Amino acid sequence: MKTKNKDYEKMVELYELYEQKIYYVAYSILNNIQQAEDIVQETFIILYQNMEKIYSLNTEELKRYILRIAKNKSIDGYRKNKRHEMFLDEYQKESPEVADENIEEWEQRSICEVQIDTLLTELNDSYRQIFKYKVFYNLTYQEISKIMGITEVNARKQFERARKRVQNMIGGLENDEFKELQKYV
Incomplete structure (x- = not known):
């Protein structure tokens, strides 16, 4: 005491x-x-x-x-x-593609992302960022490596490790929120 x-x-x-x-x-x-x-x-x-x-x-x-x-x-x-600023700059360059997106699709993707964010808190920061860039923003490993300041091989390997972890976490879950995510893992 x-x-x-x-x-x-x-x-x-x-x-x-x-x-x-x-x-x-x-x-x-x-x-x-x-x-x-x-x-x-x-x-x-x-x-x-x-x-x-x-x-x-x-x-x-x-x-x-x-x-x-x-x-x-x-x-x-x-x-x-700085990494987030670089990502925002890259995202804004892609804005014409986003403008074509249906508002309902965008809203559904946002809701799904929030639900999955909760799940992804189990990953370390680097794995979580790479997983989001790859799954939610459909970035290439080359783009991810530039944003995060790592090699392309490292980005690919970290995504694979994150994917396996997520796969293990959601393994038996049949919730609607995770069906969208399961197609990526």
């Missing part, structure tokens, strides 16, 4: 000392209030998961450790934002 109380007090102390510093680091990289606030939370989650290390560091080392975590998380967020 004393250890948990000691950990709690240490986290409160760290929060009071570093919350604003972490926020400023994150905001300076991301230029987004909500994402910077998320980085603050993620940083403190990582700190809590690594309490042993926190106790072993002196004050200066601890400050560098905390701000390095915040900086790395922010850079990851920045890269993710």
